[in-house]
Amino acid sequence: MSAAPIKVLVIDDEPPIRKLLRMGLTTQGYEILEASNGKIALEKLGEAPALIILDLGLPDVQGHELLRTIRARNESVPIVVLSSRGDEAGKVQALDLGADDYLTKPFGMEELLARLRAALRHQLQVQGERPVFRTGDLSVDLVRRIVKIGEREVKLSPKEYDLLRVLVQHAGKVLTHRFLLKELWDELTDAQYLRVYVRQLRQKIEADPERPQYVLTETGIGYRLKAGD
Numbered sequence: 166m167s168a169a170p171i172k173v174l175v176i177d178d179e180p181p182i183r184k185l186l187r188m189g190l191t192t193q194g195y196e197i198l199e200a201s202n203g204k205i206a207l208e209k210l211g212e213a214p215a216l217i218i219l220d221l222g223l224p225d226v227q228g229h230e231l232l233r234t235i236r237a238r239n240e241s242v243p244i245v246v247l248s249s250r251g252d253e254a255g256k257v258q259a260l261d262l263g264a265d266d267y268l269t270k271p272f273g274m275e276e277l278l279a280r281l282r283a284a285l286r287h288q289l290q291v292q293g294e295r296p297v298f299r300t301g302d303l304s305v306d307l308v309r310r311i312v313k314i315g316e317r318e319v320k321l322s323p324k325e326y327d328l329l330r331v332l333v334q335h336a337g338k339v340l341t342h343r344f345l346l347k348e349l350w351d352e353l354t355d356a357q358y359l360r361v362y363v364r365q366l367r368q369k370i371e372a373d374p375e376r377p378q379y380v381l382t383e384t385g386i387g388y389r390l391k392a393g394d
Contacts, residue, residue, distance in 0.1 A: 170196040171285070174214035176206040176231070177247065178224050182270075186218065189274040203231045210238060216281060219264070220247045221255060229258055236263040243284035247272070253385045260341045260386065267339065283337035283392045298333045300391045303370055303379050305333050314370055324349065325366050328359075329390075332380065337392030339383050363388060 173195045175186045180201075187197045198214055200206035203226030206219075217235065221228030232244065246259045246267040256267045265284045268277055296308045302315045310326060312319045321329065331348050332340065342356040350358065367374040381389045 170194055171216065172196045172198060172212065172214045173281070174198045174200065174206065174209050174212075174217045176200045176203075176217065176223070177220035178202060178222070179220070182220070182247075185274075186277075189277070193278060202226070203234075206231060207234065210235065214242065216285060217242055217244045218247060218277075218281075219244055221252075221259065222249070229255070229262055232259060232262050232264060243281075245277075245280055245284055257341050257343075257386050260339055261343060265338050286337060286392060298336065298393050300336065300393050301378060305329060307333065312370070319369050321366070321369060324362055325369070328362050328366055329370075332388065332390035336390045339387055339389045341387040343387075345387060 171194070173190055175183055175190075175197060177183050177186070178201050183199050183201070187199065190197055198209045198212055200209050201224075203223050219228065219232060219235075221232075223231065228246075232246070235242070235244065240263075243265045244263065246256070246264045247270055248255055248259070248267055249270060259267060266280050268280060296306060298305045298307065304313045306312075307330065312321055312326070312329065327349055328345070331345065342359055343354075345359055346353050346356065349362075363380060364374070367377050367380055370379055371377045379391050381391065383389055
């Protein structure tokens with residue numbers, strides 16, 4: 166018996182965008198639910214979508230408000246936000262409110278599909294956290310606290326390890342500066358501290374720290390660890 170298709174709720178008021186997403190996603194085996202505004206979106210939540218694509222510019226409700234409402238009703242459903250190119254503050258706010266990722270319009274279908282797969286993988290990882298995380302040559306044993314590049318063990322300071330652990334627990338997801346500072350320091354609000362530790366971590370796990378393969382910078386927003394294999 167084949168598995169039921171994954172339901173994706175597309176919330177966007179632009180018919181051409183909804184059509185593009187419907188065509189692109191149904192060919193990949195996804196089942197599409199559509200909502201042109203916030204009211205319909207909240208009704209469609211009752212159909213238990215496995216993933217939500219949310220455009221922040223809706224006619225009847227502010228996108229961030231709708232995101233907050235969805236999160237209050239469903240803590241775990243992955244949400245990928247669509248936003249306009251220059252809206253950096255809006256992206257940060259959406260991520261802080263619980264979005265899993267964002268894409269900037271216009272976007273490529275291949276990139277969207279990759280982000281959806283990463284968001285679904287991240288949800289599975291959170292639900293049944295794997296003790297050993299792997300991406301490329303990097304492996305992190307969360308139980309034994311052992312970090313390796315290939316066969317070589319990497320020695321990290323406690324704070325460097327804590328930073329990597331948080332990134333691993335949310336691999337593939339963009340983590341804002343504010344989220345990381347709160348997770349690692351409680352009181353600190355200066356992203357400069359974070360940059361220092363990211364730089365130190367990259368020196369130890371990246372082949373070329375200036376061109377990182379694992380800890381990726383989301384300019385003006387935060388960091389993302391490359392999704393697991």
